[in-house]
Amino acid sequence: MRGETIVCLSAANWEGMWARAQQFMSIFAGQGNRVLYVDPPITYLSPLKNPELRKQPHDHVRSVDDRIRVYSPPVLLPFGNIYRVVNRFNQRILAAGLKRVCRELGWQPTIYWTYLPNTVDLPLSRDLLLVYDCADEHTAFPGLIKRETVAGMERELFGRANVTLTSAGELYQSKKDQAPDLLLAPNGADVTHFNKALQPELEIPPEIASLPRPVAGYVGAVSRWLDQELLAAAARTHPEWSLVLIGPVDTDVTILKALPNVHLLGRKSYATLPSYLKGLDLALIPFKINELTRGVNPVKLYEYLAAGKPVVSSDLPEVRPFQPAIAVYRNQPEFLKKMEEELAKDSPQKAAGRLRLAEENSWQARAAVIEEEIARKLGVERRKQGDGSFYS
Template sequence: MLKGESIVCLAAANWEGMWARAQQFMSIFARQGNRIIYVNPPITYLSPFKNPALRGQTRDCLRPASENIEIYTPPVILPFGGMYRAVNRINQRIIAAGLKRACRQLKFKPTIIWTYLPNTVDLILPEDATLVYDCADEHTAFPGLINKKTVARMEAELFDRAAASLASARELYRSKKDLAPRLAVIPNGADVEHFSRARQPGPAVPEELKDLPRPLIGYIGAVSDWFDQEMLRAAALAHPSWSLVLIGPVDTDTAGLKALPNVRLLGHRAYSGLPAYLSCFDVAVIPFKINELTLGVNPVKLYEYLAAGKPVVSTDLPEVRPFRPLVAIAGDPVEFVRKIEEELAADSAEKAAARMRAAELNSWEARAAAAVDMISRFRDGGGSAGKAKF
């Protein structure tokens, strides 16, 4: 357990977005009495052109989220920071200046800098704070305006400077361990209490699901470049009587799915309401493409689906394989459809209970405790935590 810490979390996802590792860890640490400044990822001047929803958003602002947690939203920064190191250094100075104002306003002296972003290696950090790099993605594999060599160099420097580093997946550990002698695998998990509500009496059926034909095949998560739309199309076309529901933000072309009458893309839904949606799923799916990015993914949704007791069909992700036979794995669209058919036919209360027991062994509380134990062991063992005071 962490006690009496002041943690700056440099996150890869907005606090208000899809809840995952950063929000879960920081919420647990806040409940333990630590103070948190959660820093939303900055946007560039080009971002609103790609995502119009970002236009007009308030930037460089501080607001309370819950007890012991403040959210800081940085100013708009320059594009191409992932391509050119000089640009990144300018951007990190802008972010550091805003953080300095936020810390001064809150009378907040950071004792831990917990980052998810390789580019924050150029952020001027307090030299007496502990730097933790929580590596949850293969950042060099993301599409967009990045130079892989530039990102790889920044990450290597961040690993070298961190007092402790975490990897959310075994593949990430294997690919990074030579860069990071103080590296440990801490997989993702689930808020078991929250998602187990899907098995309990009470959750009202969401209005948009009430009249859909059953069975209902569901997905919760981002619909992005790594999402295998062909898997879903195969299921929708093979079984026109099924309903396929996708819940989460969409940032890729989904015209092929939208054209199918039995597919619904509902967009982002509040974390608090997700158990009610999951309670309606007959089978939950993880249809990810297998590529450089997803080989290092430990899908949070896997643990959430299991906590809800739902049958799960996934593509062949390395981090999913250890959960067989609780999870069915498909290698192509034809097998994906067949596995869903089999899970629908063979589900039982006993199988649901086994899934929920597996989820209990993979709670966020257990993950946070393991992370804290690892950080405590390495905290005094070396690793510089910054270059200068704010």
């Protein structure tokens, strides 16, 4: 897989929480492919929920490096995940923008890689290789959606895609009947980046270094799937501890702000995350268990391991196989007990074991498996074309 031009329709902004889409596209660009990374479109209603979106550029291309460009699409109509006719209209607008951008760049796409079920209505040439990477249970997200509409679009997308992927075993089990060739490709870690947390010379940011120890922390979006009541109970039980949350906040956090030993530090750049992880004595994945999170394979799990940190997580299906290297809790008393135990029993030997486990689950290893499948499908389809091309 060299010399391809990939259009990636992502569920997260390039500059957002650095995760699956950005990792894979960075790896493929580094291997000699070009990537047009498409930020998720917003609608005319989106700024009502998040006023910061008013500042976001629209119908705009920016350069990351010589092989990666990022496109912020035009603003679209709301209710596309409720009414299919609205979605078809929106996807025609998006397609026109993509066609214009590719023409201006002089790029001819050969692969469309999508994370969004509604892109099934994007009018694409049938000569393009289509990859659907299912990383979430989209019907379980809150907001302006109709489950039947989203489920129907995803079902059609699975049927149309040449390569189908999923990030979690639970998702694989629920989707495999829709995609007989579905490939399970779990999330991973940029091990080289996050094991910087083990380097003695790396400085811990003052906002963590100055806190009373031990410091237990969470890195990720502070959203409604985070169990704030659980964290508040831990903070009250151990007022001598410091609890740190690193990431953007998009839900009410009144219960946490009221506690003096809970510190919300906001979003930090991907480049600085190893230094923040170095300042933690314990890393947490305190997710509620529900329809959405049961299908989540948390990227932060692998990043915590790559940083050598002890981990305490809720009983997520994708986390269970990593026991006993990480501690899993099922209720509030267990959460407190596991935190106390992991803090008391940590050692350099355990940290080394976590790093070895992270190395077995790197993004590079995941990408190699996916690349093999895509290369195979490209070969099959190009032979069908007869002239060696795979685009119109």
